[in-house]
Amino acid sequence: MTLDNQRLKDHLSPNSADARSIAPRADSTALTTRELEDRRIIHRNDSVREQADAFRELRTRLLALGGERNFVTLVASVGQGCGGSFVARNLAAAFAFDDSKSALLVDCDALHPSQHAALRVDTSHGGLIDYLEERQPDLGSILYSTGIPRLQLIPSGSQREITGEAFSSLRMRMLVDSLHSRYPDRYLVLDAPPVLGSPDARILSGLADLVVLVAGYGKATPEQIDKAVASFAPEKLAGVVFNHIP
Ligand SMILES: Nc1ncnc2c1ncn2[C@@H]1O[C@H](COP(=O)(O)OP(=O)(O)OP(=O)(O)O)[C@@H](O)[C@H]1O
Numbered sequence: 533m534t535l536d537n538q539r540l541k542d543h544l545s546p547n548s549a550d551a552r553s554i555a556p557r558a559d560s561t562a563l564t565t566r567e568l569e570d571r572r573i574i575h576r577n578d579s580v581r582e583q584a585d586a587f588r589e590l591r592t593r594l595l596a597l598g599g600e601r602n603f604v605t606l607v608a609s610v611g612q613g614c615g616g617s618f619v620a621r622n623l624a625a626a627f628a629f630d631d632s633k634s635a636l637l638v639d640c641d642a643l644h645p646s647q648h649a650a651l652r653v654d655t656s657h658g659g660l661i662d663y664l665e666e667r668q669p670d671l672g673s674i675l676y677s678t679g680i681p682r683l684q685l686i687p688s689g690s691q692r693e694i695t696g697e698a699f700s701s702l703r704m705r706m707l708v709d710s711l712h713s714r715y716p717d718r719y720l721v722l723d724a725p726p727v728l729g730s731p732d733a734r735i736l737s738g739l740a741d742l743v744v745l746v747a748g749y750g751k752a753t754p755e756q757i758d759k760a761v762a763s764f765a766p767e768k769l770a771g772v773v774f775n776h777i778p
């Protein structure tokens with residue numbers, strides 16, 4: 533992994549809520565290694581060491597850029613299927629690996645939500661979109677345990693085509709602010725829709741401190757990567773992860 537022109541290049545191996553309502557819930561029983569592999573989540577065993585090390589390294593570099601405070605990271609694919617959701621999920625898990633930190637993964641892809649299915653979370657109380665559209669007024673109800681200690685998920689909820697306005701709303705801004713300022717050890721990871729083809733990722737970047745762009749290795753062209761890079765404020769762009777999709 534090298535830091536090149538302030539871009540982080542990472543080669544992954546193939547293989548207003550009150551305090552009570554947003555308090556972290558007790559974690560459910562920790563998952564087995566097999567269950568973590570089924571969810572495509574890194575773990576501490578040797579079989580995925582290279583990949584786990586890559587995510588730890590990414591976390592360390594973000595921590596160096598983010599400074600003392602906890603921060604909000606937006607993870608966005610250049611185009612569909614580059615692995616943005618995979619990287620977002622594992623980056624959140626890497627933050628949660630550290631006993632002194634917790635992580636909250638927020639699935640912001642309303643058209644192609646994927647984290648609830650990957651993490652096998654039953655989303656019966658709804659998710660982000662339900663909260664933004666005020667069908668679910670209680671923020672605490674959309675925070676779900678994942679089985680991974682200190683990692684919670686806000687799923688996307690109702691699948692629909694929403695406009696970027698929902699993400700630029702005051703309700704969305706207050707949601708992100710309260711989730712991240714209430715607990716100083718909580719690191720937020722926003723899983724964005726692909727950058728090319730919709731303004732949503734760019735709009736969401738307004739809520740984030742740092743942006744990680746994910747390019748599918750051999751999938752996104754240099755022109756597409758440049759175009760995606762240009763969507764974000766340069767000072768927020770932490771780098772580009774080149775993801776080898778097996
Ligand atoms: N490095 C990797 N190792 C193993 N599996 C991966 C890797 N990268 C991606 N995948 C798998 O490839 C599939 C597509 O990845 P993912 O959903 O993360 O892509 P995406 O860019 O978020 O797609 P979308 O455009 O639909 O949001 C998923 O099943 C994911 O688990």
Ligand SMILES: [Mg+2]
Binds near residue numbers: 616617618641646724
């Ligand atoms: Mg995705």
